[in-house]
Amino acid sequence: xxxxxxxxxxxDWQTTEDGTVRYALxxxxxxxxxxxxxxIESSDLGEVSVLVSSSTEKAAEIAEDxxxxxxxxxxxxxxxxxxxxxxxxxxxxxxxxxxEYAETAAELGKAVLCEKPMEATVxxxxxMVETCEEEDVPLMVAYRMQTEPAVRRAxxxxxSGFVGDPVSVxxxxxxxxxxxxxxxxxxxxxPDITGYGTSVMDLGIYSINTARYLLQQDPVTVQSQxxxxxxxxxxxxxxxxxxxxxxxxxxxxxxxxSQRAHEDTHLxxxxxxxxxxxxxxxxxxxxxxxxxGDLTVEVEHGTFDAERxxxxxxxxxxxxxxxxxxxxxxxxxxxxxxxxxxxxxxxADEGEPVDL
Amino acid sequence: xxxxxxxxxxxDWQTTEDGTVRYALxxxxxxxxxxxxxxIESSDLGEVSVLVSSSTEKAAEIAEDxxxxxxxxxxxxxxxxxxxxxxxxxxxxxxxxxxEYAETAAELGKAVLCEKPMEATVxxxxxMVETCEEEDVPLMVAYRMQTEPAVRRAxxxxxSGFVGDPVSVxxxxxxxxxxxxxxxxxxxxxPDITGYGTSVMDLGIYSINTARYLLQQDPVTVQSQxxxxxxxxxxxxxxxxxxxxxxxxxxxxxxxxSQRAHEDTHLxxxxxxxxxxxxxxxxxxxxxxxxxGDLTVEVEHGTFDAERxxxxxxxxxxxxxxxxxxxxxxxxxxxxxxxxxxxxxxxADEGEPVDL
Numbered sequence: 001x002x003x004x005x006x007x008x009x010x011x012d013w014q015t016t017e018d019g020t021v022r023y024a025l026x027x028x029x030x031x032x033x034x035x036x037x038x039x040i041e042s043s044d045l046g047e048v049s050v051l052v053s054s055s056t057e058k059a060a061e062i063a064e065d066x067x068x069x070x071x072x073x074x075x076x077x078x079x080x081x082x083x084x085x086x087x088x089x090x091x092x093x094x095x096x097x098x099x100e101y102a103e104t105a106a107e108l109g110k111a112v113l114c115e116k117p118m119e120a121t122v123x124x125x126x127x128m129v130e131t132c133e134e135e136d137v138p139l140m141v142a143y144r145m146q147t148e149p150a151v152r153r154a155x156x157x158x159x160s161g162f163v164g165d166p167v168s169v170x171x172x173x174x175x176x177x178x179x180x181x182x183x184x185x186x187x188x189x190x191p192d193i194t195g196y197g198t199s200v201m202d203l204g205i206y207s208i209n210t211a212r213y214l215l216q217q218d219p220v221t222v223q224s225q226x227x228x229x230x231x232x233x234x235x236x237x238x239x240x241x242x243x244x245x246x247x248x249x250x251x252x253x254x255x256x257x258s259q260r261a262h263e264d265t266h267l268x269x270x271x272x273x274x275x276x277x278x279x280x281x282x283x284x285x286x287x288x289x290x291x292x293g294d295l296t297v298e299v300e301h302g303t304f305d306a307e308r309x310x311x312x313x314x315x316x317x318x319x320x321x322x323x324x325x326x327x328x329x330x331x332x333x334x335x336x337x338x339x340x341x342x343x344x345x346x347x348a349d350e351g352e353p354v355d356l
Numbered sequence: 357x358x359x360x361x362x363x364x365x366x367x368d369w370q371t372t373e374d375g376t377v378r379y380a381l382x383x384x385x386x387x388x389x390x391x392x393x394x395x396i397e398s399s400d401l402g403e404v405s406v407l408v409s410s411s412t413e414k415a416a417e418i419a420e421d422x423x424x425x426x427x428x429x430x431x432x433x434x435x436x437x438x439x440x441x442x443x444x445x446x447x448x449x450x451x452x453x454x455x456e457y458a459e460t461a462a463e464l465g466k467a468v469l470c471e472k473p474m475e476a477t478v479x480x481x482x483x484m485v486e487t488c489e490e491e492d493v494p495l496m497v498a499y500r501m502q503t504e505p506a507v508r509r510a511x512x513x514x515x516s517g518f519v520g521d522p523v524s525v526x527x528x529x530x531x532x533x534x535x536x537x538x539x540x541x542x543x544x545x546x547p548d549i550t551g552y553g554t555s556v557m558d559l560g561i562y563s564i565n566t567a568r569y570l571l572q573q574d575p576v577t578v579q580s581q582x583x584x585x586x587x588x589x590x591x592x593x594x595x596x597x598x599x600x601x602x603x604x605x606x607x608x609x610x611x612x613x614s615q616r617a618h619e620d621t622h623l624x625x626x627x628x629x630x631x632x633x634x635x636x637x638x639x640x641x642x643x644x645x646x647x648x649g650d651l652t653v654e655v656e657h658g659t660f661d662a663e664r665x666x667x668x669x670x671x672x673x674x675x676x677x678x679x680x681x682x683x684x685x686x687x688x689x690x691x692x693x694x695x696x697x698x699x700x701x702x703x704a705d706e707g708e709p710v711d712l
Contacts, residue, residue: 227606256526264626270618353707
């Protein structure tokens with residue numbers, strides 16, 4: 001128990017402490033500016049050298065504000081501007097633009113760290129994977145739960161039999177999107193940019209990917225239902241969504257997500273011998289609750305807010321890029337989530353189970 | 357807040373403190389003997405006057421041990437033995453035997469309190485309802501969550517808009533049945549006696565009924581998946597089950613239940629403005645957690661263990677019988693759960709959504 005507590009937040013994945021990956025950050029929304037830039041600044045293995053946005057002016061201004069050397073436009077980026085100044089790109093644009101920036105990065109021989117979901121459609125995500133493979137550049141999808149200590153400790157416990165045989169998984173992820181971003185024309189509600197929809201693409205993906213990571217297996221069949229109610233959600237099918245997913249070893253997952261509900265992020269794995277619960281799970285400060293027999297243990301640690309979680313993602317990625325190591329949430333791994341999400345939408349649309 | 361806390365455990369349903377309902381208890385399993393008898397003994401409006409079991413000897417012996425006047429056999433019960441000594445029957449036998457005892461009670465003009473699920477099939481539950489209606493005897497299904505203070509307070513809060521518009525419901529109910537009752541030939545695993553299956557009939561029903569009670573609406577469409585793994589579950593389809601249920605106002609419910617998993621009972625209603633969570637929910641000592649805006653409140657009270665919950669059920673029933681009052685979880689209400697459970701089994705079997 002001493003060992004477990006003392007090593008709780010350790011980076012069990014770290015293989016090097018030497019070197020620096022210089023990043024071009026593409027897409028300067030609040031997440032990139034307010035979370036990713038400070039996270040990389042605090043990180044051991046990364047630094048921001050280029051910012052890429054819609055215009056040279058905007059990029060240059062934000063670059064100056066944040067002490068970053070270069071600010072360039074999307075067009076300049078595609079033309080190879082400042083390409084000697086960075087080793088890797090971070091793609092934080094809306095979903096449907098990920099592919100084009102990844103393609104340019106691959107052509108320039110740069111490593112790619114892409115936000116989740118990978119793209120708007122399975123086909124475009126596949127194209128991203130294939131391009132990066134052809135150009136032999138590393139591609140990682142920024143699933144920050146996979147380097148969150150609470151989630152990594154949960155996975156170790158499950159692997160070592162703490163819950164017995166996993167029986168079921170519950171995943172919930174909801175947020176009041178219109179209170180966070182009141183604009184009804186925002187890209188997350190525009191199917192041309194978000195892709196299949198909004199709740200599953202943006203929120204349900206956390207539950208699905210974290211379940212896959214914890215169980216080390218993938219869904220084989222999905223069923224789902226979706227509905228939209230508020231006028232801002234007229235163009236997307238899933239203001240609310242709920243699904244059942246059957247995993248390879250017959251583990252039953254139930255998942256719910258909504259873009260217009262009180263914030264609630266929760267993941268629970270129930271097995272024959274115990275349960276492991278993350279509550280909250282996904283939006284920083286994940287906290288673990290472990291039950292087995294008659295005993296329940298709460299594990300609380302306040303240090304891993306969203307910025308620290310993002311720092312872990314960047315340092316994990318940099319560690320692998322610097323050592324040419326294997327990347328775990330790689331493009332092929334992210335592609336499975338895209339296939340699952342597409343299947344969930346098809347299952348809701350057709351009103352029947354969809355096999356993967 | 358003072359008022360709320362002071363009135364938390366109040367019986368807001370009580371209409372009389374006068375009178376006594378004398379019960380014949382039918383089916384002397386551990387639940388009846390260890391929980392129901394002491395619960396009625398502690399209750400204000402009830403007393404046990406007759407015990408009914410497979411043989412006169414067994415019934416008489418348990419009657420003597422528990423200071424109950426009469427102990428009679430099932431056959432004697434059907435012949436009207438000791439019928440002057442009781443006003444109502446409590447049916448705590450395995451599912452497929454509920455109907456016959458209810459029919460005799462109705463013919464004898466006795467009020468009926470029947471354990472949930474009402475019967476093994478929808479048809480037999482319908483027959484129970486019709487018989488009790490024809491004979492004009494009160495029929496109640498013993499859903500003890502509906503008189504659990506935490507659940508009643510949750511319903512008041514939802515009704516008053518605490519969570520905003522309800523968006524989703526999560527229900528979980530699992531237990532390690534074979535650790536509790538190691539016999540592989542027990543009735544809960546025998547489809548002739550349990551009915552459609554085991555996890556949904558015995559456990560999922562708590563989530564479904566409590567959601568119906570809290571939301572004051574019923575499911576209109578269900579989807580589900582089921583699987584059995586351990587040899588003891590060879591004859592029933594649902595060692596594990598998971599479902600999505602769409603309610604009248606498009607509230608999405610996800611539900612999971614398993615008879616071979618770590619004990620876990622949990623209910624959560626998420627709305628546009630807040631969440632209400634019961635964790636644990638169903639096996640005594642239900643505890644409420646309320647979130648709205650940035651505030652979370654835990655409500656804990658240790659007094660309502662299973663016995664106290666059962667006492668509330670018996671006193672509620674007695675209150676209604678003594679005053680000829682309206683019974684809320686009546687036969688027609690219980691019948692809806694039977695229809696939902698049957699639909700969940702059919703949906704799993706046919707692999708498609710089933711409308712109710």
